[in-house]
Amino acid sequence: MGVESLSPGSRIASVLATASRIARRPMVREGFRDAMPMAIGIAAWGLVAGVAMAKSGMGVVLAILMAVTVYAGSAQIAALPLIAAGAPMWVVWATAACVSLRFVAFSFHYRPYFAHLPRGRRILLSYFMGDTNFALFVRRFQAPVAEHAHVDYFLGSALTTYVVWQVSIITGIVAGHAIPAEWGIGFAGTMALLALTCTQLRSPSTSVAAVVAACAAVAAYGLPLRLNIVVAISSAVATVALVRHARSALKGTTA
Template identity: 40%
Template sequence: MSADAGPSLAEALAPRIAWLVNRRAAVFAGMRAVAPMVAAVMPFGVTAGVAGLDAGLGLDLTMALSVIVFAGASQLAALQLIDAGAASTLVVATALLINLRMVMYSAHLAPYFRHLPVRWRAPMAYLLTDQAYALTVTRVMSDEPLPANHWFYLGAALPLWVFWQLSTGFGYWAGTALPPSWELGFIVPLIFLALLVPAVNSRPSLIAAVVGGGGAVLGQGLPAGLGLTLGALAGIAAGVIAEGVLRRD
């Protein structure tokens, strides 16, 4: 063979093979990282299904809401407002307010994925969750960044989406299979209490919880579910004010 002969087939394919290996390794790394978290989010998906049934949405609308919104606390809050007869604009505004943290997550991750085309960035934005963000940002900000981070993100985010939809559907089905006399609507407030208790870890958060909960109870008779929303806004304001006052002290 002459010295100026071109590269062999193996040499030509080596970069492609390395890319495929890195992609596969990144996807499975993401799936392994998120696996312990999947079991933790499934009860919330089941609760979302039960809440959709309790709100009278029907299976189609419950699953459509789950697919479109795909956000635990935001989805449950929206269902609670729908069940309370709130205006649609209020439901949408509340869901967006609860999900504002996703804007910060996106801004933090954007520099690491700005090189990707829109066909990648659009589904990544849709699949963004607390868990996917936490796992991915740890990987991309490591001292020795690993390759194929967007494939890692996919491996971490997609299983959460799949199991969320399955658990939501199961929750709706389980609710229809049980006797109506069981009144499963109480599960949703219990889930919110389970989220609330660990978050009350300081005096400002305690003040916010008391003011928000008290405001929601006092405003229970207001039309269009305004009591729940006004209570939440009052709790947020009280927490911010309390934190500022206590910080000065």
């Protein structure tokens, strides 16, 4: 009997049974455990984004639809003032694209781990990419290992992040003006992301790249469309590439 011939109740039961089997996998549980400490910071950012969407004048239904379909907090916060100000659509799209360019770098890093999967599944997984679960993934896997371990760990951390984010941002949208800006809940999210970033600074090259990126972001802060983020990312990538090239040249000289 095919899935399409099952009753709605049987389909739901089948989906829940599949989800239960996946949740029992060791690497899925490990990804869940690693992502949970970041839940407070993610929830804080979600509330900030939700409150911002509510105060922008966007209707509740449209705001929730945007939260579910976009799933990119920084892009949402960057685009909201432009939408509220009636900016041309191309400006909104360009701003969101510039802010989200880091996901291209994330995808390039994920490729050796997920290249064996069918394209449709890779597209589905790409929807759940985020800064937090990317940092956790990089920390957990230095190189490809068992085939299913990558997907399971990614699912465990990414789905945890996704659920926390959606619950918090929808809460912020519904609560709206009831959450005052004086609470400073965005600061908790900033500190959580900063702490997670610091855990990735394991070598002199990454530390130097982080300092260069921070300086570049501040120096280019006046650029429109949040292009200072693109400048910071490009500076960090260029710094790491130069350091690696210098090391290779030095090894070749001493060999």
